[in-house]
Amino acid sequence: MTGAEVMLAALRAKGVSVCFANPGTTELDVVRAFETAPELRCVVGLQENVCTGAADGYGRMLERPAATLLHLGPGFANGIANLHNARRARTPIVNIIGDHTSWHLPYDAPLTSDIESLAWPVSGWVHRIAGTADIALATMEAVDRTRNNGGQGTTLIFPADFQMAPCDAGAPDGASPAGRDESVEEDAPFDAAAAADRLKSAGRILFLLGGGGPESGLGARAQRAAARLCAILPAHAYAETFPSRSERGVGLPGFDRLPYFPEPARKALDPADLVVLVGALPPITYFGYEGHDSRMVGDERLLTLCLPGENAAERLEAIADALNAPAYTAAPVDLPAVPEGSLTPAGIAAVLARELPDDAIVSVEGGTCGYPFYAASAGARPHTALTNTGGAIGQGLPVAMGAAVACPDRKVVALLSDGSTQYTVQTLWSLAHEGLDVVVLIAANHQYAILRNELRRGGAALSAQAEAMTSLDNPRIDWVQLAQAYGVSASRAATTDELSEQLKNAFVVKGPALIEMAL
Amino acid sequence: MTGAEVMLAALRAKGVSVCFANPGTTELDVVRAFETAPELRCVVGLQENVCTGAADGYGRMLERPAATLLHLGPGFANGIANLHNARRARTPIVNIIGDHTSWHLPYDAPLTSDIESLAWPVSGWVHRIAGTADIALATMEAVDRTRNNGGQGTTLIFPADFQMAPCDAGAPDGASPAGRDESVEEDAPFDAAAAADRLKSAGRILFLLGGGGPESGLGARAQRAAARLCAILPAHAYAETFPSRSERGVGLPGFDRLPYFPEPARKALDPADLVVLVGALPPITYFGYEGHDSRMVGDERLLTLCLPGENAAERLEAIADALNAPAYTAAPVDLPAVPEGSLTPAGIAAVLARELPDDAIVSVEGGTCGYPFYAASAGARPHTALTNTGGAIGQGLPVAMGAAVACPDRKVVALLSDGSTQYTVQTLWSLAHEGLDVVVLIAANHQYAILRNELRRGGAALSAQAEAMTSLDNPRIDWVQLAQAYGVSASRAATTDELSEQLKNAFVVKGPALIEMAL
DSSP, X not given: OBHHHHXXXXXXXXXXXXXXXXXXXXXXXXXXXXXXXXXXXXXXXXSHHHHHHHHHHHHHHHSSOEEEEEEHHHHHHHTHHHHHHHHHHTOOEEEEEEEOOGGGGGGOOTTOOOHHHHHGGGOSEEEEOOXXXXXXXXXXXXXXXXXXXGSOEEEEEEEHHHHHSBOTTOOOOOOOXXXXXXXXXXXXXXXXXXXXXXXXXXXXXXXXXXXOSTTSTTSHHHHHHHHHHHHHTXXXXXXXXXXXXXXXXXXXXXXXXXXXXXXXXXXXXXXXXXXXXXXXXXXXXXXXXXXXXXXXXXXXXXXXXXOTTSOHHHXXXXXXXXXXXXXXXXXXXXXXXXXXXXXXXXXXXXXHHHHOOTTEEEEEOOHHXXXXXXXXXXXXXXXXXXXXXXXXXXXXXXXXXXXXXXXXXXXXXXEEEHHHHGGGTXXXXXXXXXXXXXXXXXXXXXXXXXXXXXHTGGGOOOOHHHHHHTBOOSSOOOHHHHHHHTTOEEEEEOBHHHHHHHHXXXXXXXXXXXXXXXX | OBHHHHHHHHHHHTTOOEEEEOXXXXXXXXHHXXXXXXXXXXXXXXXXXXXXXXXXXXXXXXXXXXXXXXXXXXXXXXXXXXXXXXXXXXXXXXXXXXXXXXXXXXXXXXXXXXXXXXHGGGOSEEEEOOSGGGHHXXXXXXXXXXXXXXXXXXXXXXXXXXXXXXXXXXXXXXXXXXXXXXXXXXXXXXXXHXXXXXXXXXXXXXXXXXXXXXXXXXXXXXXXXXXXXXXXXXXXEEEOSSOSSEEESTTSOOOOBOOSSHHHHHHHHTTOSXXXXXXXXXOBOSSOOTTSOSBSSOGGGEEEEEOTTSOHHHHHHHHHHHXXXXXXXXXXXXXXXXXXXXXXXXXXXXXXXXXXXXXXXXXXXXXXXXXXXXXXXXXXXXXXXXXXXXXXXXXXXXXXXXXXXXXXXXXXXXXXXXXXXXXXXXXXXXXXXXXXXXXXXXXXXXXXXXXXXXXXXXXXXXXHHHHHHTBOOSSOOOHHHHHHHTTOEEEEEOBHHHHHHHHHHHHHSOSOEEEEEEO
8 A cells, every 4th residue: 555545544434435636746646545435525626725615614514524635735725714714613634735745845845845834823733744654544543533622624735755655554444543542531421400500690691602513502402401501590592603513594583693793792791791602702893993991701600510512401401401491492483574676685594594495404694694594584495594603705615515415305595795705706617617506696796895894993984095996896896707607507686676586496406506696 | 284284295205195095084184184284185995905016116216205095904904915016126115004092092993903014024114103293204204215115105104183182383394304314325436347257257147137116227327328338248237026016118229028937037048157146136937836946046146237227228338438339229120910810819919019009108018918018119119118026907997097197298097907906996996087098908718817827837638617717707707797887988999900999099099098908
């Protein structure tokens, strides 16, 4: 076996079954090795941020890592922005970066750069393969370590000479290497009765639910348990502002997200005597705003019920049982009426909430439709929502792509804004290439609306230069042509009726489609 | 004045007149400040690698820095790949990265990351603005330092609170701050006679000419002087393999580039008794290849005539004069015949060499047409060629954009491959938005041809997986639709006649156009 074949075998032995790849010359022996690893599906992206964002979406849905295969420092750098988002989402990912042949590095060839310096800001662990004897163990360790800290990315730097070198040790079996302790420290058992007492005496409570997998604060179980508690305590519950993954729709309580801007967020938080963190971090403002403390709730009002990655469902249910809270009964939810005529964000949200098929995955990026849809979606059929966790835009479409690879039997919707989607627009090709079942909705307002909203905060007027710098109006991007150029069928909707019709059509066929929503 | 206004005034005072920008919320006070700096042209890119690549093209043409304006760590990260290329091109660039309000940083908000760790690998100098008193001096120092090391990028991190804070000091005048020594160490005067003696006794000589501005080894003057020396010495001259900028066409000697692969490069280098570096670095292989030393010429056969950034023209002319070399007479050059029928790389090269207008700038990326065009272009009208210096692909189109901003009276041609152009395809929008005079030629072979060439080295067959991972064939990207989607007029050429006709049409009108060349 070659070193590259050993690495792929080690990934397989550890349960990795997908690699999002944009390889170059220093990864060619890994490319060759894929021939020996047919169960390791290789999905090509035309730009690295497509690959890393797709790995994020995949890892969020399956809670196990995909690999990425990237080309030295500059290729890796192209994927950093979505690794930043993945870091905030605590998504497990194993990045494999090919590098120059080890003995070539001292010569500072054109493609040489300080990969470690680039990798650490978005990796929980960075390791440079030191020789062929290191490949199997380091690869398995890289996969193991994606479970740490509630989930994280790890990065292996793999010099080309070790990729091609013969490795006699043979394929690894995935067993933990001898001498490496994988036992997890036992926490003290959770004392539900004590927690229940604490809540009973707390006064007004705000539960802040953190996103993640089925057992997280925004899985179905935890949400229902939180609703049971809210029914018997003076308590409200909010979702964190940007959950990596949350369950949503009929049959669930439909909690709001904590608002983005500090004024409305404070309006929600300030009345609470106790803010209970259920897999969420202490709430801070998104940016630093004059006149607002960064940390919106002081330690004296905070209680951490569980950390991100811990089982929130069990704890909330145990407390609800301890308090003899009645079983959860879903309240009837009305879907918002669909306004007739030209599209508005509220109209788009209403149409999508009505048309969304059962068990869909919705990847949301961009404020224009994101907030209105969240408000409308409580009454939609049950679905999973994925949001932009780290603020690096260009995340929504690749995450949808990765979710579709992870869950081929679920319809994926990408509800996006035109400005942010441009950052990783090449994702459209991969959707077509892989025939992924993703319906892409582009809110085309032809501006960086979020920046204009921020510029206008406090009633300020938009200067001519600021207007020009936030305009995407000249020329207007033709999203229908753009999608078709990448082999994705596309249409344009200007009214709620047209959107409704086009959505229905897109949802009955398999494969990618794009709808430009004229605003 | 606000801090942001002071920074823009300092940039202006130091001669910076263009900023390639993709701002976000932490740069809004810089966006506001542009209203007070009308002479500072702001050019928006839809993705950060567009901005940094454009700054590279701009700086290569004018030998003075443009600024970039980028959004925190993740936004900056999107621009690293082209900053890597710019570093190898020794291009002066001043990057301005907005960051969180300084007192917000400790709270690790979603967009917080280790910007310094990301910035150092592509910056000669990184500085975090420490307060309002620091803004003017740091900005002027950042511009000054772009001249160091033969040209480099510098990076300023600008917290949002200092952008908005009032600065009473007023606008800087661009004068060197007191106490900072700007004097350059005087080199020993160049001894042309000694150098001439050394060359006379050297045996077979190979001049390796490095790219750069008009006085570089690949400016017109140095090339002509090198030709004078080659006429009277047993000498050949080569251009370095990937010059940042070189002059080319009739009236110039038409030196080949040193080949990319080690075998033909060694064939050129090995017979030489002395390799004279004229603003070029010692030749090393691009990647590490088994059986080839990374360094292709040992120190004992190397003579450094001048370093990158030093005046090569003066030195070569002085030596030629010292040796009484006759004046340079341009040899008549034949343009290659244009083959009829379907397009081939050689046919494309021949057509472009014939149609290229006088004084054009050609940004070349991708091997498919790059090498054939270089071979054909010795007989073309005089033009300037820009190549990919650092190997991070997605550079050719943004560099063409920046060159067009720098030189609005010159026609710019971007001769590109389909695979590499996808990385920064959003550049097309900026070409349309700014009405830039760029003709984009896409060699559409629907594959990563360079990877297939490398995979096939030594006669190896392409495995099915390797073929799939290097294919862009399913679906084929429709470049005509893609360009039109971004507002760029476009056409498709399948024969040399069609290409000829479409090129003629594109060259007589101002503004961007794209031709998909079917291969």
